[in-house]
Amino acid sequence: MNKIMSNKWIIFLYTFPALFLIGVLIVVPLILSGYFGLMDWDGISAMEFIGLENYMVALQDAKFWESAFHSFLLALFSALSLILYLIVALILASKIKGANLLRKIYLIPMLLSSVAIAQLWIKVYNPTNGMLNSVLIFFGVENPPNWLADPDIALYAIFIPIIWQYAGFYILIYYAALKNIPQSLIEAAKIDGASPVQIAMKMKIPLIMNVIKVTIVLSVVGSLKYFDLIYVMTGGGPNGASEVMASYMYKLAFESYDFGYGSAIGFLLLIITLIVTIIIRKLTATKEEIQY
Amino acid sequence: MKNKKAISFVAVLVISLFVLAACSDTGGSEEASSGDKKTVEFMHLWPEGSSAQHHKIVNDIISGFEEENPDISINLEVLSNEQYKDKIKVLSTSDKLPDVGMTWAAGYMEPYVEGDMYASLDDVINKDDFVSGTTEAFSVDGTTYGLPLELNTSYIFYNKAIFEEYGLEEPQTLEELKDIVATLNENDVTPIALGNKDAWTGSMWYMYLADRLSGNEDVLTNAINRENSFEDPALVQAAEEVQNLVGADAFVEGFNGLADEEAKSMFMAEQAAMYLIATWDLPNYTTNEDVSQEFRDNVGYFKFPTVGGNGNTNSYIGGTGVGLFVAENSDVKEEAKKFASYLVEQWGERAVTDVGVIPGTKVDAESMDLPEMYNNVLNDLNTAENITLYADVQMNAEDAQVHLDAIQALFGGEITPEEFAKRNEDALAGEE
Numbered sequence: 001m002n003k004i005m006s007n008k009w010i011i012f013l014y015t016f017p018a019l020f021l022i023g024v025l026i027v028v029p030l031i032l033s034g035y036f037g038l039m040d041w042d043g044i045s046a047m048e049f050i051g052l053e054n055y056m057v058a059l060q061d062a063k064f065w066e067s068a069f070h071s072f073l074l075a076l077f078s079a080l081s082l083i084l085y086l087i088v089a090l091i092l093a094s095k096i097k098g099a100n101l102l103r104k105i106y107l108i109p110m111l112l113s114s115v116a117i118a119q120l121w122i123k124v125y126n127p128t129n130g131m132l133n134s135v136l137i138f139f140g141v142e143n144p145p146n147w148l149a150d151p152d153i154a155l156y157a158i159f160i161p162i163i164w165q166y167a168g169f170y171i172l173i174y175y176a177a178l179k180n181i182p183q184s185l186i187e188a189a190k191i192d193g194a195s196p197v198q199i200a201m202k203m204k205i206p207l208i209m210n211v212i213k214v215t216i217v218l219s220v221v222g223s224l225k226y227f228d229l230i231y232v233m234t235g236g237g238p239n240g241a242s243e244v245m246a247s248y249m250y251k252l253a254f255e256s257y258d259f260g261y262g263s264a265i266g267f268l269l270l271i272i273t274l275i276v277t278i279i280i281r282k283l284t285a286t287k288e289e290i291q292y
Numbered sequence: 293m294k295n296k297k298a299i300s301f302v303a304v305l306v307i308s309l310f311v312l313a314a315c316s317d318t319g320g321s322e323e324a325s326s327g328d329k330k331t332v333e334f335m336h337l338w339p340e341g342s343s344a345q346h347h348k349i350v351n352d353i354i355s356g357f358e359e360e361n362p363d364i365s366i367n368l369e370v371l372s373n374e375q376y377k378d379k380i381k382v383l384s385t386s387d388k389l390p391d392v393g394m395t396w397a398a399g400y401m402e403p404y405v406e407g408d409m410y411a412s413l414d415d416v417i418n419k420d421d422f423v424s425g426t427t428e429a430f431s432v433d434g435t436t437y438g439l440p441l442e443l444n445t446s447y448i449f450y451n452k453a454i455f456e457e458y459g460l461e462e463p464q465t466l467e468e469l470k471d472i473v474a475t476l477n478e479n480d481v482t483p484i485a486l487g488n489k490d491a492w493t494g495s496m497w498y499m500y501l502a503d504r505l506s507g508n509e510d511v512l513t514n515a516i517n518r519e520n521s522f523e524d525p526a527l528v529q530a531a532e533e534v535q536n537l538v539g540a541d542a543f544v545e546g547f548n549g550l551a552d553e554e555a556k557s558m559f560m561a562e563q564a565a566m567y568l569i570a571t572w573d574l575p576n577y578t579t580n581e582d583v584s585q586e587f588r589d590n591v592g593y594f595k596f597p598t599v600g601g602n603g604n605t606n607s608y609i610g611g612t613g614v615g616l617f618v619a620e621n622s623d624v625k626e627e628a629k630k631f632a633s634y635l636v637e638q639w640g641e642r643a644v645t646d647v648g649v650i651p652g653t654k655v656d657a658e659s660m661d662l663p664e665m666y667n668n669v670l671n672d673l674n675t676a677e678n679i680t681l682y683a684d685v686q687m688n689a690e691d692a693q694v695h696l697d698a699i700q701a702l703f704g705g706e707i708t709p710e711e712f713a714k715r716n717e718d719a720l721a722g723e724e
Binding site for chain 1: 381384385403404406407482488489491544545546547548549550551554558563688689690692693697698700701704706
């Protein structure tokens, strides 16, 4: 077996299928979309090379920056919501009754398709018949907001289901990481008289820091390219109030038939995401590795 | 042993390559005209599953055509709407459009016409057979490139029971409509269902107000085709009227966050008294068995009222649905044209009676056994003096997006009527 593994050809054969798929499905489209960004192209007739014009236009496009700002807001919210997920995971992992059942309940939104979640929350937010406003009216609120129709609120109204949607995923990750901490450490701390909060803050969280770092990157990058709920719930409206980068890109390419410009936005989105990822990694980098 | 393993790795690899290769190119070879028999390729978007009636009619018409023309055979390909759009786009980039296919009007077909993909149909079309305004929608610079199959005009549908309860009557003028709105609001009934998340519905209100206010049915069309400015006083005033209606709480709460489907279900659940929509919804108010008989009996419609004594109620906001195109580089262009015009001709009458689609061709309502509402609509069409195509269909895709966003902002009170006109004007002026 060792002989096989040291043969360069065999190594190549092993890795080739995966490399090939990644190349065809990810790398080539990435390069292509950067290339299409250099074109004036409506998706139907012939392409026309216009150099960096699309990218220059994008940098001055107020709508693009507005949607980029919305994406950053979403990233910030998702990152902050990680704290909430972590707290829930800490509680679940501390052997409370029914933890197993609760964990499964939190995971349910993960199992629903985005469109189903969107439809569900559209119903919840419905200004006249919706559950939320019915409750508010019942408690005497006179003019409950038009959640998805009010440009000042729409974006934040969508954040709630997004946070809800990903709760199960991150809680599960944290839960698994917390369960990995050797029980003996915790018991030793208990014997030394540490309170549960101290155990959580001083021991559990530092011990799973690597996992937390990964989830920060995951949630920020995921938020920057977020698309589904926003597209279904408001379509970026009203009047662009909940537009994010990905939905703006989709609109340009597939509704305005401006594939060149849409590709340019897509490529910029990639660059922005890359830069943000690097910054986060730099910010959270620590030299010392904590060991059990 | 080791060799065996290596061989099996290679085998797996080769198989996976084959699978990948098989994905790449399946469609392609065609144009097999055996002997004297010519084959016309035809693609449409009514699959048997979702549009059974449409599908059947087309099949009947095809077999009728093949019987009458034994030397031509029709090669049919059917896709669902979205897939159809995608496939046409792909085929057009490789210059392999079917000989006859379906297209949408105005803004949608513009790039195809500019790319010389569609053949001129001026030699086969008889404009008198079509309702005025329909063939125009498929024309570019006076040449017709599509044969319209469907036509929709918009009316305000209303709930007769609600109107009766509060002693209301069909309004003739906008002022009367506003009185109705006031009465309904006093009684806590939502006056008008509107799903402006799909901003084309709000655009219909705006367009009707512009049409009536100006007394000139071409005012909007002229602004779009740049014979006039969008900052025309009538167009600004219409935007003001929109905000007046919003201010009078004419529309359902939170309309900017509601989809058209949601607005429709409010109207159909009798939670709103009125609903402006096109005639594609007629089956819901007449023949659709899934809707309660009681509700269907309760629905009436009226034409959009006049405004300040201006406007012609025989002018409609509407639009053609799909039409037929013939590919410019088809090898069998003559036969394709023959088939397309045969299909359109046969389609008309059967479309209304069998599927409840209002065709683009003129039909004689008296000779058919139709629900009353259909008869009335068809009669209205025969006396229609103008049909203005939906603004977002008339504009190219980019400007349409600006228009629709501006409509949401206008209805939401985020911008003034002047700003609304300016945004549209800037977008339209930008393309020259």
